[in-house]
Amino acid sequence: MNNTIFILGVGAFFLMMIGLYGVLTNRNVFRLILGLGLMETGVNLFIVGASYWKGGKPPILGTVFETKAVDSYADPVPQALVLTSIVIGLGVTALALALMVRLKETTKSIDIIETKEEEVNE
Amino acid sequence: MSAVNILILIITLVMLAGAAAVVTMKSMIGAAIMEGIVSLMAALLFLKMGAPDVAITQAVIGAGLSTALFVMALNRAGIDEKEASDE
């Protein structure tokens, strides 16, 4: 039954592509940061969705043990990778927003076309 | 199509619609809040995939802190909504 993994993979891929469209077509720095956030969410969904299989339980043993095969749990390694990736994404977004605030204070604009290099250097 | 499939399909479609709204919306605060909705739907998808740790982290960070951070940065920079047209 691969319908679900297909839906997840294609949905995550289209989320990435919508974020890429937002990054390519906007000149507003704030919208660029929003597009980067969309792309990041899409990549995280794709990594975890690639390890999905039907009926996979959350990888938590619980306090009441039964005799269970290890194969009945979902794969924990992509989840661990994505767990750290989300927090790093927040740090990167915050740094980008701080740069945007400085850009606005320096050049009175957040448009990437109107911002000239000489103005920044003054 | 089982019931789980239909649920995942609906959540994915809502998420993609929210992402399209982020890209096309005029108002910047509205776009930031829409990004929060996309993160919330992604958290639901993580939960359906059997990853509750990632779902909690995505819900707290993506839908809560990140949206507040966007709005606070707009406010701190003093960006007006009127100059935000990108055409």
Place this chain on the structure above:
Amino acid sequence: MNKIAAIFLIGLISAGALGVYISNLPGKKPFKRNGHNDISRAYMTKTANGGKRNVIKKGDRKLENSSSNIVTAVVLDYRGFDTLGEVTVLFAAIAGIGLLLGGSRRRRIRPAGPVISSMAPWIAAFIIITSAYIFLHGHLSPGGGFPGGAMIAAGFLIMVLGMGSRAPKIFKTIETFGGLAFITVGVIGFLKKGSFLQNAFGSGEVGTLFGSIFLGILYAIIGFKVAAELSSGFGEFVAEEEGKHE
């Protein structure tokens, strides 16, 4: 770049990538071993029962770290170097925010209305207690240091926005000592067991709070560190009221 060119480029990428993706989807046959490759299988069996059998039984002891939550075991024990590097990256990002936005601005923050400012400390206390539960039980239930620390930062954000108080200076100290404590735990593992970040505190019964004291200590350290970093970093973004010196 205009929109037509962007749509054309995205369509090109989509066609290529989706073609590769669909042609590589497995057919009727399920993935080999339900999709677990060898390394995640090894992590799961080692966490569960020392890598001997394929099943998990009640009362298993003498495990490697005796954590119920396998994701926690992978994040903190088997891939502890990754987590150390990740915390360092977060520290670098927050230090960059402090460099960019910090300064000698000491104006008064405008508090919210009376209803919010009188109710904000109670809500912040509730959020902080919940997040302490989340990061102390990181090896028993879903959660852990990263979401717990982010929730503490959210609580402090509510206090800052609602009551107009500033983030205190002690956060920088907590951040520094958090990093030092993480490395100290790693060095203790090096001295006692011979390898950096190895489990030096032993392991007890699976499913109890003190059964896996090593992961508990590490996640508490990470929780405090992430909370201090995010709180002090977000405090820089709060807009201040112009002109009023009080």
Place this chain on the structure above:
Amino acid sequence: MEIAGAILVSIGVLFTLLGALGLVRMPDVYNRLQAGTKATTLGFIGIALGVGFYEPQWFPKLILMVVFIVMTAPLSSHNLARAAHVIGIKPVGEVDSLASKEADNERR
């Protein structure tokens, strides 16, 4: 036990539906906030207690969730209404008593 849970969940779903209808039907921001917050709070309480009847060991956490919702939902709706009033959205009716009260305060 399960019948009581089903009844509570049904009440919660009904109130949430009424809140959603109110969001569409109501004329202005303040009425919409009223519908969207109060009905949804009651709906959430019903759903949480009903789920507690289905799974009795979750009951303490559900009670904590209800306490949190009851603490925060009125605050958020109050703050949204205050923000809408600050940026100058007029209510639908003729009387704006809060504006006249603030005008009184400024005159003093």
